[in-house]
Amino acid sequence: MLFGSTKVIGLDIGTSTIKLVELNVNRGTAEVISFGVAPTPQAAVMNGEILDSLPISETVTRILEQVKTKRKRVATGLWGTSVIVKRINVPQMDESLLQEQIKWEAEQYIPFDMSEVSIDFHLIPEHRSQDVMEVLLVAAKNETVYRYAELVENSGLECSVVDVNGFALANCFEFNYGNSQKEVIGLLNVGAACTNFVVLENGHTSFVRDIPVGGGNYTADIQSHLGVSLDEAESLKISAGIGQEVPEEVFDVLTSSNELFLEELQRSIDFYQASSNAGEIKRFYITGGSIALPNLLESLQNGLNVPVEIMNPFKKIKYNDKKFNADYIAQISNFVSVPLGLALRKGTK
Ligand SMILES: Nc1ncnc2c1ncn2[C@@H]1O[C@H](COP(=O)(O)OP(=O)(O)OP(=O)(O)O)[C@@H](O)[C@H]1O
Numbered sequence: 001m002l003f004g005s006t007k008v009i010g011l012d013i014g015t016s017t018i019k020l021v022e023l024n025v026n027r028g029t030a031e032v033i034s035f036g037v038a039p040t041p042q043a044a045v046m047n048g049e050i051l052d053s054l055p056i057s058e059t060v061t062r063i064l065e066q067v068k069t070k071r072k073r074v075a076t077g078l079w080g081t082s083v084i085v086k087r088i089n090v091p092q093m094d095e096s097l098l099q100e101q102i103k104w105e106a107e108q109y110i111p112f113d114m115s116e117v118s119i120d121f122h123l124i125p126e127h128r129s130q131d132v133m134e135v136l137l138v139a140a141k142n143e144t145v146y147r148y149a150e151l152v153e154n155s156g157l158e159c160s161v162v163d164v165n166g167f168a169l170a171n172c173f174e175f176n177y178g179n180s181q182k183e184v185i186g187l188l189n190v191g192a193a194c195t196n197f198v199v200l201e202n203g204h205t206s207f208v209r210d211i212p213v214g215g216g217n218y219t220a221d222i223q224s225h226l227g228v229s230l231d232e233a234e235s236l237k238i239s240a241g242i243g244q245e246v247p248e249e250v251f252d253v254l255t256s257s258n259e260l261f262l263e264e265l266q267r268s269i270d271f272y273q274a275s276s277n278a279g280e281i282k283r284f285y286i287t288g289g290s291i292a293l294p295n296l297l298e299s300l301q302n303g304l305n306v307p308v309e310i311m312n313p314f315k316k317i318k319y320n321d322k323k324f325n326a327d328y329i330a331q332i333s334n335f336v337s338v339p340l341g342l343a344l345r346k347g348t349k
């Protein structure tokens, strides 16, 4: 296309919050132009599936009014059960040939009729031998992709890129931290219903999995142990997260929820480790709304026995400090990694 920009809006539709980011990307630099967030309408999203499209579109429209964007094109991301990412072996071949062949290769791994799914892949460059190469196969039902696109279009926008949140997380990390790390690195985006878990080997994304646990589990645990409503449980959790005083019982529940979270995470780490010969994960970077949970960082650090750091999405991505003050940036920084990773994509139309 000759005229018009390929600049996109990054749109992350989470279980708890809907986030929208606009970036100016220019020769290896990126600057935040606008950011908007709003609570996700109740029960509209479950495990990454859009259950109730209309209230989500209305929420997106409201965020758009606040941020006053001129852009129309959107990059959004699938996650949870709406997408399958699998590490598979394929015969050694040219990448352009693989574009054509991947459907046939995918058939044995995907539990759906090939005519019903959209397929994509990412090469894992480290894992190439004479005969085989490893790729991350990405598959989503056409119907699911259509529902995301429809939602975007009902918000008055155009759906330009349908990505995967795990890859967007990796994209945001790579932009900020580079991809020259030699050690195996784990990324965790701890949201409400799920935790995106990504592994980088030699700076390349080599594993992506959405673990179905997140802050929502902590809220549910508080609700059941203290016998309070879900809303009360959520506000007790947030109060604890921002350092306000809460009953001792809340802390007891959060401590045991941390242990359950760690167990669940460990299962996925074991699964990754069994499927790779790159060695152990040497360091984790964490992000997501739920990393404010008391002692989560310490619990991960002790349980995993490796350094765990909070990922800084603004390490290299800039923002105008006249428009966004430091307090605001600190408030949003746990929430923005995935939408920033989406906003870094180039539109295709
Ligand atoms: N200060 C805080 N302390 C503890 N938890 C918090 C705090 N602020 C937000 N959260 C939790 O963070 C979660 C929302 O984070 P985020 O926006 O990353 O999730 P999401 O993208 O909507 O969820 P998912 O990706 O699982 O669909 C909620 O579970 C919320 O309770």
Ligand SMILES: [Mg+2]
Binding pocket: 012, 013, 014, 015, 191, 192, 338
């Ligand atoms: Mg999320």
